Amino acid sequence: MSQINPVTDLTLDGDVAVITLNSPPVNALSAAVRQGLFDAFTQANAEAAAKSIVLICDGRTFIAGADITEFGGAMAGASLPQVQEAIEGSSKPVVAAIHGTALGGGLEVALCAHYRVAVPSARLGLPEVNLGLLPGAGGTQRLPRVVGVETALAMMTSGRHVPAKEAKALGLVDELVEEGQLREAALAFARKVVAEGRPLAKIRDQNEKLEAAKGKPEIFAAFRKANARKFRGFLAPEYNIRCIEAAVNLPFEEGLEVERKLFLELMSGSQSAAQRYAFFAERQAQKIPDVADDTPVIPVNKVGIIGAGTMGGGIAMNFANVGIPVVLIEVKQDALDRGLATIRKNYERTASRGGITPEQVEERCALITGSLQMESLSDVDLVIEAVFERMDIKKDIFTKLDAICKPGAILATNTSGLDIDEIAAVTKRPESVIGLHFFSPANVMKLLEIVRADHTSKEVIATSMKLAKKIGKVAVLVGVCPGFVGNRILGQRQREAQKLVMEGAMPWDIDRVLYDFGFPMGPFAMSDLAGLDIGWVKERSKGESIRDVLCEMDRRGQKTGAGYYDYDEARNAKPSPVTEQVIKDFIVKTGANPRDVSDEEILERCIYPMINEGAKILEEGKAIRPSDIDVVWQNGYGWPVYRGGPMWYGDHVGLPKVLAKMQEFHAKMGDQFKPSPLLEKLVAEGKSFKDL
Numbered sequence: 001m002s003q004i005n006p007v008t009d010l011t012l013d014g015d016v017a018v019i020t021l022n023s024p025p026v027n028a029l030s031a032a033v034r035q036g037l038f039d040a041f042t043q044a045n046a047e048a049a050a051k052s053i054v055l056i057c058d059g060r061t062f063i064a065g066a067d068i069t070e071f072g073g074a075m076a077g078a079s080l081p082q083v084q085e086a087i088e089g090s091s092k093p094v095v096a097a098i099h100g101t102a103l104g105g106g107l108e109v110a111l112c113a114h115y116r117v118a119v120p121s122a123r124l125g126l127p128e129v130n131l132g133l134l135p136g137a138g139g140t141q142r143l144p145r146v147v148g149v150e151t152a153l154a155m156m157t158s159g160r161h162v163p164a165k166e167a168k169a170l171g172l173v174d175e176l177v178e179e180g181q182l183r184e185a186a187l188a189f190a191r192k193v194v195a196e197g198r199p200l201a202k203i204r205d206q207n208e209k210l211e212a213a214k215g216k217p218e219i220f221a222a223f224r225k226a227n228a229r230k231f232r233g234f235l236a237p238e239y240n241i242r243c244i245e246a247a248v249n250l251p252f253e254e255g256l257e258v259e260r261k262l263f264l265e266l267m268s269g270s271q272s273a274a275q276r277y278a279f280f281a282e283r284q285a286q287k288i289p290d291v292a293d294d295t296p297v298i299p300v301n302k303v304g305i306i307g308a309g310t311m312g313g314g315i316a317m318n319f320a321n322v323g324i325p326v327v328l329i330e331v332k333q334d335a336l337d338r339g340l341a342t343i344r345k346n347y348e349r350t351a352s353r354g355g356i357t358p359e360q361v362e363e364r365c366a367l368i369t370g371s372l373q374m375e376s377l378s379d380v381d382l383v384i385e386a387v388f389e390r391m392d393i394k395k396d397i398f399t400k401l402d403a404i405c406k407p408g409a410i411l412a413t414n415t416s417g418l419d420i421d422e423i424a425a426v427t428k429r430p431e432s433v434i435g436l437h438f439f440s441p442a443n444v445m446k447l448l449e450i451v452r453a454d455h456t457s458k459e460v461i462a463t464s465m466k467l468a469k470k471i472g473k474v475a476v477l478v479g480v481c482p483g484f485v486g487n488r489i490l491g492q493r494q495r496e497a498q499k500l501v502m503e504g505a506m507p508w509d510i511d512r513v514l515y516d517f518g519f520p521m522g523p524f525a526m527s528d529l530a531g532l533d534i535g536w537v538k539e540r541s542k543g544e545s546i547r548d549v550l551c552e553m554d555r556r557g558q559k560t561g562a563g564y565y566d567y568d569e570a571r572n573a574k575p576s577p578v579t580e581q582v583i584k585d586f587i588v589k590t591g592a593n594p595r596d597v598s599d600e601e602i603l604e605r606c607i608y609p610m611i612n613e614g615a616k617i618l619e620e621g622k623a624i625r626p627s628d629i630d631v632v633w634q635n636g637y638g639w640p641v642y643r644g645g646p647m648w649y650g651d652h653v654g655l656p657k658v659l660a661k662m663q664e665f666h667a668k669m670g671d672q673f674k675p676s677p678l679l680e681k682l683v684a685e686g687k688s689f690k691d692l
């Protein structure tokens with residue numbers, strides 16, 4: 001037998017036809033793969049010597065899904081349903097042999113095979129929801145027939161990649177086979193199926209697992225209610241749920257029709273476009289134009305962290321989670337003890353929820369040791385300084401690090417906006433200095449801004465990017481400027497939110513508009529959560545801002561039961577008449593003229609200056625590309641993924657509209673709104689950020 005096409009091979013191994021896909025990087029179902037599969041299955045069925053068929057993939061993974069790059073274009077070659085029909089309708093048993101990941105369309109193909117075997121390291125899932133989609137190749141109808149309705153709901157609305165062992169327990173995988181022995185084991189399994197005369201099991205005909213949910217709409221209602229907060233604003237989770245309802249209530253073919261209709265609706269909508277953009281943006285951000293993929297990396301086998309506060313402790317956990325030992329430095333024993341105790345408490349909380357085992361708690365805590373001596377950092381490969389945001393303190397620490405750390409060690413600062421070149425200048429090795437800006441809580445938040453200073457070496461950048469991936473962060477390389485990319489843009493929104501209050505909008509009006517836009521919370525609710533007194537000094541407070549007045553009244557946020565909002569015992573927020581009065585009095589005192597501020601103005605005043613600032617950041621070369629800015633905002637600041645990010649949103653609204661508003665605000669309110677020359681240029685040329 002033969003090569004079917006450049007990505008598909010069909011060979012006969014005794015009485016088993018083996019179809020092998022080889023379409024790097026992830027064997028996605030491109031036109032060539034689909035056509036290859038279709039032809040290979042047709043040929044394998046016609047081959048008299050073949051009694052069974054094994055589908056297996058070369059490279060790092062089984063099929064990882066439809067080819068997302070083909071979405072939106074014309075469909076060429078065999079369609080996915082045609083391929084699936086060829087597999088499911090095969091007259092010989094088909095065994096899918098899974099390694100790596102069987103995701104989306106990949107799992108949907110495997111679900112058409114009559115049997116599935118997998119190595120223990122494989123993972124299976126339907127992650128379409130994360131692309132703003134639903135499984136559009138029968139997955140919504142087949143998965144619940146295999147794993148039951150409740151598991152299917154959880155899997156499809158989270159997109160979780162289920163480990164093979166769990167998949168075996170769920171019935172998704174028929175047999176786990178030894179790592180590295182997939183081909184042989186799949187062939188043996190196929191022969192066993194033939195020898196035992198096992199049936200051609202078609203999932204589409206298996207309805208038993210659906211029975212439990214028949215006539216029980218309350219199962220779906222309860223699932224929607226329990227996840228309402230998580231799904232808020234997103235269309236795809238709801239559409240996935242509707243498809244599973246259809247699987248329960250309709251015959252298979254009619255369920256497929258519902259799936260098809262809802263899939264096409266999602267595919268043509270703006271949410272999925274934004275979410276697919278986000279997928280590629282995140283991967284694009286890993287590519288640094290002047291740092292080649294093969295740039296040597298510095299082995300990081302031990303990490304030092306200075307500061308055992310919330311930030312330092314959270315950062316330490318990231319490394320312990322992947323088995324890298326950490327030494328945590330503090331000045332005083334009690335602060336160190338507190339820091340280590342908090343880390344243990346955090347791990348124990350995760351364990352109590354089933355996230356890790358009690359043994360893992362001990363293993364991870366054992367990897368984090370404390371010290372009061374900076375000299376303990378002499379053998380670490382990377383130090384991350386996470387102390388107060390004060391330049392003099394940081395300079396002092398870096399001077400000491402320069403003397404203590406071994407040559408080649410990476411010296412990183414977690415500053416959220418200070419000048420890293422100035423910090424690097426106190427060392428004799430500025431090439432080793434970099435910014436690693438984690439977001440709080442650092443053990444949870446996905447974003448890592450990696451800040452490249454003037455002299456940072458390519459090795460240090462490449463190492464930082466790789467290390468970020470290892471510890472599960474989404475890294476974005478940015479340049480040195482006040483606030484870097486994330487906080488610099490946030491500054492625009494914060495400033496406008498404060499100004500709008502002085503013009504007559506109430507904090508809860510502003511929060512509501514931004515919450516409805518899709519942010520998890522608005523700036524004032526956020527302040528209450530964080531504590532209004534961060535950076536506030538009682539002795540120096542003279543009622544010079546609304547915040548000062550609120551803090552002076554001991555309205556310091558959620559922790560004191562009141563801040564901008566009033567809180568009940570369960571920390572539910574209510575607009576506060578006290579705050580409203582404070583604001584009104586303050587406005588009178590400052591002689592401002594309050595007016596009615598519309599929701600539209602709130603949104604435009606808060607968001608458009610962010611887009612404009614993003615354009616300035618690009619102009620100055622502080623971000624490599626517009627999509628990097630969007631990755632920062634999605635992963636660090638709660639920008640709703642279904643709205644892409646500030647730059648994507650700007651393109652979507654239309655840059656001429658954004659520019660016109662900035663010009664209007666500039667004329668009325670001054671230079672804070674001065675349009676960026678890049679924004680003006682793009683509009684003049686009829687272009688958008690995506691053209692850059």
Ligand code: 3HC
Nearest residue numbers: 025028064065066067068069103104105127135136137283
């Ligand atoms: N289509 C096209 N390209 C894809 C792809 C896909 N489904 N999945 C991954 N790629 C590309 C990536 O863009 C990347 O390209 P690059 O090297 O040029 O940047 C390359 O493959 C490697 O990807 P990663 O960097 O993400 O590699 P990892 O090893 O970290 O992760 C993975 C591998 C887990 C497979 C991850 O890529 C992934 O989650 N992919 C998407 C899976 C998915 O969402 N599948 C569903 C698709 S929609 C669908 O199937 C619809 C159907 O129901 C009809």
